[in-house]
Amino acid sequence: MxxxxxxxxxxxxxxxxxxxxxxxxxxxxxxxxxxxxxxxxxxxxxxxxxxxxxxxxxxxxxxxxxxxxxxxxxxxxxxxxxxxxxxxxxxxxxxxxxxxxxxxxxxxxxxxxxxxxxxxxxxxxxxxxxxxxxxxxxxxYAGGTSLDHRIYNCTEPLGMRGCLTFSHDIVSGLSFLHSHHIVHLDLKPANVFITEAGRCKIGDFGCSLKLPIGCDLTPTGQLRHLAGTYTHRAPELLKGGRATLKADIYSFAITLWQMMSRDQPYSGDRQCVMYAVVAYNRRPTFSTIFDESSLGRGIRSIISKCWECEPNRRPSAVELLENINCLEAQL
Missing domain, CATH: 3.30.200.20 (Phosphorylase Kinase; domain 1)
Structure with missing residues (x-):
């Protein structure tokens, strides 16, 4: 909420x-x-x-x-x-x-x-x-193009360089938000906007939460957060758990997977998908593009760590930004 x-x-x-x-x-x-x-x-x-x-x-x-x-x-x-x-x-x-x-x-x-x-x-x-x-x-006004449009409505794929450049922008924004104890809770390609200069900006904070200073999760007494898009919602939120900064890291993993795969993360009934994510640790399938180069394998490793079931096993936004910088250095 x-x-x-x-x-x-x-x-x-x-x-x-x-x-x-x-x-x-x-x-x-x-x-x-x-x-x-x-x-x-x-x-x-x-x-x-x-x-x-x-x-x-x-x-x-x-x-x-x-x-x-x-x-x-x-x-x-x-x-x-x-x-x-x-x-x-x-x-x-x-x-x-x-x-x-x-x-x-x-x-x-x-x-x-x-x-x-x-x-x-x-x-x-x-x-x-x-x-x-x-x-x-x-x-x-951040521009008339969303990342969702860029992924699914453009003939040219982003490529490794584009995925890493956009990822750097998104995680840089997340790192800044998290430093102010704000969790977005609805990070997805449709809520990332691309400027005329080709840079990404995170928008639409209608689901966001301001967490207590000195604490990275919502208080026990606060009502549980049920908003956001189910395909990008962290499993602990799907279970009705408390929101943490690591929920955004999970959403970023799904978003990066979309940038690379140019596919929808899930198909089928909403309730069935949510149950499978929580009960069976279901995640989108990695295509061959993730195994064709060392960069692809590096991106796959980042995604796998970011969508871990346990929030405390996911990297922080600062750690994630360092990992992306290391991959960018290989370009």
């Missing part, structure tokens, strides 16, 4: 959350400035802490839709952005709100392999179309 973040966390102490203030804005948004990774001054952070200027926000194209809302391409202060409108879910209103707040787990973080939040608010202009809105999130 995504961890809700109190509105007060995004507001100066002197202010209280009201609709007119349009609360929950991220300090990564600045009027008249280009969005960058440079840390803003405290003065700028305070100045635009609580402001989303709707007149500067323009919707262009619908990029996609899901159970909790729509994502549009648009502009904010003349710059291309992605706008996510989270809507109330009739069947599960609480889940929609949790998804919105989970997206803001990364609102204060800046990293080249993470889709950054520009601004976010729970308030919307008076518009009948937005009556069922939970909130709006303005994000960096």
């Amino acid at each position: 995504p961890s809700p973040i109190p509105i007060s966390r995004f507001l100066p102490r002197s202010l209280t959350p009201t609709k007119s203030l349009r609360p929950c804005s991220s300090p990564n948004q600045f009027q008249g400035c280009r969005f960058s990774y440079a840390k803003p001054s405290r003065a700028l952070q305070r100045r635009f802490w609580c402001t989303v200027i709707w007149d500067e926000l323009k919707l262009l194209d619908l990029l996609g839709s899901g159970g909790f809302g729509w994502v549009y391409k648009g502009t904010y202060y003349g710059q291309i952005v992605a706008i996510k409108k989270v809507r109330k879910c009739v069947k599960n209103k609480l889940a929609a709100r949790q998804s919105f707040w989970a997206e803001l787990n990364v609102a204060h973080l800046l990293h080249e392999n993470i889709v950054r939040v520009v601004a976010a608010t729970t308030s919307v202009p008076a518009n009948p179309e937005d009556e069922d809105s939970v909130g709006t999130i303005i994000m960096e």
Whole structure:
């Protein structure tokens, strides 16, 4: 279950959350400035802490839709952005709100392999179309191509070099998230975006969790996390266990396998697949491409370690990044 973040966390102490203030804005948004990774001054952070200027926000194209809302391409202060409108879910209103707040787990973080939040608010202009809105999130536009599209809809395979380059980007982003005690919990090719420069950025944090500082797993009393995509969900989560940082490492293993194999990890009934993963340690099958070279065998070894059944036997993101660097050195 995504961890809700109190509105007060995004507001100066002197202010209280009201609709007119349009609360929950991220300090990564600045009027008249280009969005960058440079840390803003405290003065700028305070100045635009609580402001989303709707007149500067323009919707262009619908990029996609899901159970909790729509994502549009648009502009904010003349710059291309992605706008996510989270809507109330009739069947599960609480889940929609949790998804919105989970997206803001990364609102204060800046990293080249993470889709950054520009601004976010729970308030919307008076518009009948937005009556069922939970909130709006303005994000960096990371490009119109996902890793999923690159794997399955392009004639050219990624090749060893492409797989390792993309893996380096993804694991670098994971390492950064994990250093801030954030677990993504829905890492898969569809949630990895490829920029025009050919770099990967992790996005869609609607299932993410902020873990307690000094602890790499959710507290015993917290409700168990059941969100995410079952084909990439770690077996301990399929069993209803507590979420840890190592759950993302398992998801990365499935993702890397997809990059290499260009195939779907499983086929058949969902419940049967989940049971086989948990009870019989079922994993996707390695094709001959993994045995044709030393690099292929090295990638196979990394995948095998990352999708171990026991979380503590999987490498950390830092260790994984070192292993990928060693393979890249062989290119």
